[in-house]
Amino acid sequence: MPGPDKETDLTERIEAFLSDLKRGGSGTGPLRGSAEMARETTSLLRRITAQARWSSAGDLMEIIRKEGRRMIAAQPSETTVGNMIRRVLKIIREEYARSRGSSEETDQQESLHKLLTSGGLSEENFRQHFTALKANVIEAINELLTELEGTTDNIAMQALEHIHSNEVIMTIGRSRTVEAFLKDAARKRKFHVIVAECAPFCQGHKMATSLSKSGIETTVITDAAIFAVMSRVNKVIIGTQTVLANGGLRAVNGTHTLALAAKHHSTPLIICAPMFKLSPQFPNEEDTFHKFVSPHEVLPFTEGEILSKVNVHCPVFDYVPPELITLFISNIGGHAPSYIYRLMSELYHPEDHEL
Amino acid sequence: MDEEELVEYFKAQMRKNPDMASAVAAIRTLLEFLKRDKGETILGLRENLTWATDCLTGVDSSVAVSSGGELFLRFISLTSLEHQDLSRCKKVMEERGELFLEKISMSRTKVAKLCHTFIKDGTKILTHSYSRVVLRVLEKAAAEKKRFSVYVTESQPDSAGRQMAEALRKLNVPVTVVLDAAVGYVLEKVDLVIIGAEGVVESGGIINKIGTYQMAVCSKAHNKPFYVVAESFKFVRLYPLNQQDVPDKFKYKADTLKTVQNLSEEHPMIDYTPPSLITLLFTDLGVLTPSAVSDELIKLYL
Numbered sequence: 174m175p176g177p178d179k180e181t182d183l184t185e186r187i188e189a190f191l192s193d194l195k196r197g198g199s200g201t202g203p204l205r206g207s208a209e210m211a212r213e214t215t216s217l218l219r220r221i222t223a224q225a226r227w228s229s230a231g232d233l234m235e236i237i238r239k240e241g242r243r244m245i246a247a248q249p250s251e252t253t254v255g256n257m258i259r260r261v262l263k264i265i266r267e268e269y270a271r272s273r274g275s276s277e278e279t280d281q282q283e284s285l286h287k288l289l290t291s292g293g294l295s296e297e298n299f300r301q302h303f304t305a306l307k308a309n310v311i312e313a314i315n316e317l318l319t320e321l322e323g324t325t326d327n328i329a330m331q332a333l334e335h336i337h338s339n340e341v342i343m344t345i346g347r348s349r350t351v352e353a354f355l356k357d358a359a360r361k362r363k364f365h366v367i368v369a370e371c372a373p374f375c376q377g378h379k380m381a382t383s384l385s386k387s388g389i390e391t392t393v394i395t396d397a398a399i400f401a402v403m404s405r406v407n408k409v410i411i412g413t414q415t416v417l418a419n420g421g422l423r424a425v426n427g428t429h430t431l432a433l434a435a436k437h438h439s440t441p442l443i444i445c446a447p448m449f450k451l452s453p454q455f456p457n458e459e460d461t462f463h464k465f466v467s468p469h470e471v472l473p474f475t476e477g478e479i480l481s482k483v484n485v486h487c488p489v490f491d492y493v494p495p496e497l498i499t500l501f502i503s504n505i506g507g508h509a510p511s512y513i514y515r516l517m518s519e520l521y522h523p524e525d526h527e528l
Numbered sequence: 529m530d531e532e533e534l535v536e537y538f539k540a541q542m543r544k545n546p547d548m549a550s551a552v553a554a555i556r557t558l559l560e561f562l563k564r565d566k567g568e569t570i571l572g573l574r575e576n577l578t579w580a581t582d583c584l585t586g587v588d589s590s591v592a593v594s595s596g597g598e599l600f601l602r603f604i605s606l607t608s609l610e611h612q613d614l615s616r617c618k619k620v621m622e623e624r625g626e627l628f629l630e631k632i633s634m635s636r637t638k639v640a641k642l643c644h645t646f647i648k649d650g651t652k653i654l655t656h657s658y659s660r661v662v663l664r665v666l667e668k669a670a671a672e673k674k675r676f677s678v679y680v681t682e683s684q685p686d687s688a689g690r691q692m693a694e695a696l697r698k699l700n701v702p703v704t705v706v707l708d709a710a711v712g713y714v715l716e717k718v719d720l721v722i723i724g725a726e727g728v729v730e731s732g733g734i735i736n737k738i739g740t741y742q743m744a745v746c747s748k749a750h751n752k753p754f755y756v757v758a759e760s761f762k763f764v765r766l767y768p769l770n771q772q773d774v775p776d777k778f779k780y781k782a783d784t785l786k787t788v789q790n791l792s793e794e795h796p797m798i799d800y801t802p803p804s805l806i807t808l809l810f811t812d813l814g815v816l817t818p819s820a821v822s823d824e825l826i827k828l829y830l
Contacts, residue, residue, distance in 0.1 A: 418815070419807075419808060420817065455646075455815060457648075495817075511817060511818075511819035512819070513817075514816065514817050514820040514823075515820070515823065523814055
């Protein structure tokens with residue numbers, strides 16, 4: 174029978190994804206980039222929409238929320254999973270509103286205006302059934318997937334506006350987005366790049382090798398030398414793991430140091446971050462904010478005596494407050510950190526902030 | 529409804545429920561006024577309501593009452609645009625008014641729900657004067673079994689801080705009352721600053737009891753987060769650039785404005801804190817950065 178087979182196939186895929194998430198987080202840094210994570214999550218959500226049993230938008234949202242909570246619990250530090258789930262929930266709300274014929278714009282956000290003019294304590298419960306809803310939602314998710322595929326290119330296209338000839342650019346660690354950004358600019362301009370190696374995983378080395386293969390003059394420095402070299406740098410361009418709701422960042426460790434050094438020298442700090450990294454969280458979640466991995470990289474187990482006398486930590490992330498950031502470059506253009514709240518309201522519905 | 533009845537009703541509302549915000553009492557009074565109004569035209573209604581708001585600000589000159597009145601007037605304008613016929617319009621206004629009051633009475637709970645997650649175990653909080661919203665937030669945090677301690681400034685000239693300390697002691701929260709002058713001294717011990725607001729201005733800054741600006745400047749110097757908790761009906765269409773720009777009618781108590789000749793000899797009761805010193809605003813519309821406030825006001829008034 175096709176019914177139960179599809180269901181078991183779907184549950185199998187979800188379980189495979191969950192175990193992948195659980196495994197992918199431990200070890201020496203992320204095994205795959207956030208872009209792939211976002212694409213896989215969205216494809217899985219599309220599959221759930223297509224194959225799971227639901228009759229109204231409310232049911233579908235419940236199913237997605239349930240699976241979403243499990244996915245987030247599997248790997249709390251991978252925020253792109255949660256972000257994609259919220260995007261899809263917003264898509265479902267919009268398609269539902271469109272099917273009902275009501276204008277989506279006014280219904281969405283809480284505002285003073287809405288407080289004054291709404292007719293009733295309306296609880297939108299999404300119970301109505303529309304036959305075309307499934308097709309519309311799947312089409313919208315496909316559009317989302319196309320958008321996700323084009324993000325790195327969209328960001329790289331803006332490179333020429335920001336990078337000028339004979340500039341010295343500083344970056345830290347390895348970011349695929351920044352790599353594409355710099356390579357695109359290198360086609361037309363000549364500039365230098367200084368890469369901070371970002372201990373203990375030293376992803377900076379891979380970044381430097383890749384950049385120099387494209388003909389960019391690259392220098393690798395240790396993290397301790399960041400402040401010393403900063404006076405010669407024109408711009409700092411970095412990537413990030415997550416952009417928080419207040420405009421701050423959760424980036425690889427060492428980024429806060431870099432940001433403070435840039436502020437001290439009044440060097441602009443530019444963040445290349447695609448929209449799927451924007452997360453509605455605030456930096457107050459101390460328990461889930463940080464991730465610690467094996468301290469083997471910091472102090473190897475072979476060191477012997479000293480290990481019983483000291484505590485060794487290896488945090489993966491750093492918080493950078495929004496005051497230190499100059500500009501966010503995303504696939505939809507450049508924005509100031511104070512504008513992030515607006516982008517947030519366009520991408521996610523406030524009721525989905527807490528899954 | 530004449531002036532005396534209006535003022536009596538307002539005072540009765542404040543007496544009946546001392547926990548209610550003054551803006552809510554003002555809106556309730558204006559709604560009652562609307563119900564009893566015998567006008568024949570919408571323009572007449574608006575004029576009467578403006579007059580009624582002026583009477584109320586004559587009793588309680590705080591920014592909140594003024595913003596509540598303006599909000600109500602805006603509500604009337606928006607509703608009257610939809611219905612041409614006055615009697616139907618009035619009926620719709622009365623229904624929506626009741627609904628509006630119901631919603632804003634839940635706003636403090638929404639704010640508390642958003643803010644209490646920012647208070648963790650072992651946090652030391654500094655607050656200023658007596659604010660019912662801050663009290664509600666701390667109540668919620670205490671109910672969630674968080675262990676925290678509070679420093680409250682005395683807040684002269686009316687020592688409202690002592691009232692806050694009493695209320696906190698009833699919740700079994702360890703509280704210390706400090707002098708207004710001791711804010712700089714105590715800031716190195718605290719983790720965050722939470723204060724209420726009498727009004728939130730267009731730039732994202734706030735108007736609050738005198739001494740707030742000082743606290744904000746010191747928090748910035750010590751790099752401590754400065755959080756403001758306010759309900760959305762406190763958003764007001766002012767854009768002060770400095771302390772002098774705040775209109776005199778808000779700075780002094782209503783009786784002072786009526787009786788005193790030379791205002792420069794009086795102590796102002798409020799001050800203005802610019803948005804650059806504020807980290808986040810917790811409102812019933814969500815957690816906002818100061819730059820998001822003007823967006824909300826634009827959505828309403830334009």
